Amino acid sequence: MIIKNATFITSAASPSQFLRPEKPVLAVVGKSNVGKSSFINMLAGQKKLARTSDTPGRTRLINYFDFGDFILADLPGYGYAKVSKEEKEKWGRVMEKFFSDRANVSYVFSLVDIRHDPTADDVSMVNYLHRFAYPFTFIATKADKVSRMAVRERSKAIARFFRVTDDKVVAVSSETRLGKEEVLTLLDTVLTNLSLYGREASTDDGEEETGE
Ligand SMILES: Nc1nc2c(ncn2[C@@H]2O[C@H](COP(=O)(O)OP(=O)(O)O)[C@@H](O)[C@H]2O)c(=O)[nH]1
Numbered sequence: 001m002i003i004k005n006a007t008f009i010t011s012a013a014s015p016s017q018f019l020r021p022e023k024p025v026l027a028v029v030g031k032s033n034v035g036k037s038s039f040i041n042m043l044a045g046q047k048k049l050a051r052t053s054d055t056p057g058r059t060r061l062i063n064y065f066d067f068g069d070f071i072l073a074d075l076p077g078y079g080y081a082k083v084s085k086e087e088k089e090k091w092g093r094v095m096e097k098f099f100s101d102r103a104n105v106s107y108v109f110s111l112v113d114i115r116h117d118p119t120a121d122d123v124s125m126v127n128y129l130h131r132f133a134y135p136f137t138f139i140a141t142k143a144d145k146v147s148r149m150a151v152r153e154r155s156k157a158i159a160r161f162f163r164v165t166d167d168k169v170v171a172v173s174s175e176t177r178l179g180k181e182e183v184l185t186l187l188d189t190v191l192t193n194l195s196l197y198g199r200e201a202s203t204d205d206g207e208e209e210t211g212e
């Protein structure tokens, strides 16, 4: 897959603003500061398509980006301690609505920091994706922060943690672009599977249908 000219489409603050386009929507989820926006920029080959931040917990919107054959949705990060209880509850309600309807999203990239064991919030998110039977791949971010040996070891540890096969975890670095080609290849497979099996495929075996 070659990506050229990815563009920002719009932001959604509430369910009435969710896009329901003809193209498949692939969502990028993960805790605040894990590297969601940087991951999107890496795929786009642009530095500032999605706004990145050193201050976690800033993005409270779903930001949509047009990647040609598909749309990427940059979701608000979870697990930021300083967010008020009310805001967390609102976030939960918006996410529930987003994921409860396949017209909103077809595939999920679940981002976790390669350096750390997944958090309770990561586990909740993944359980949630299982509940709705979304096909997804784990993206282990910030791979430049550990040694090359550790990239392999940590990726395997994350796969073990979530009880998925090793190929379901792709290590990336938005600094060195490690993993970019692997994700682009995966995108080809994902899009082929989505068009073969349909975006509203039955939810009982959705996970097996893509990513292989
Ligand atoms: N070293 C390194 N830093 C990264 C990487 N990805 C993101 N960051 C940094 O982590 C911080 C949060 O990144 P951002 O993409 O805004 O995270 P988001 O909150 O999940 O969207 C920023 O300071 C980024 O520069 C990476 O692959 N390597």
Ligand SMILES: [Mg+2]
Pocket: 036, 037, 038, 051, 052, 053, 059, 074
């Ligand atoms: Mg972000």
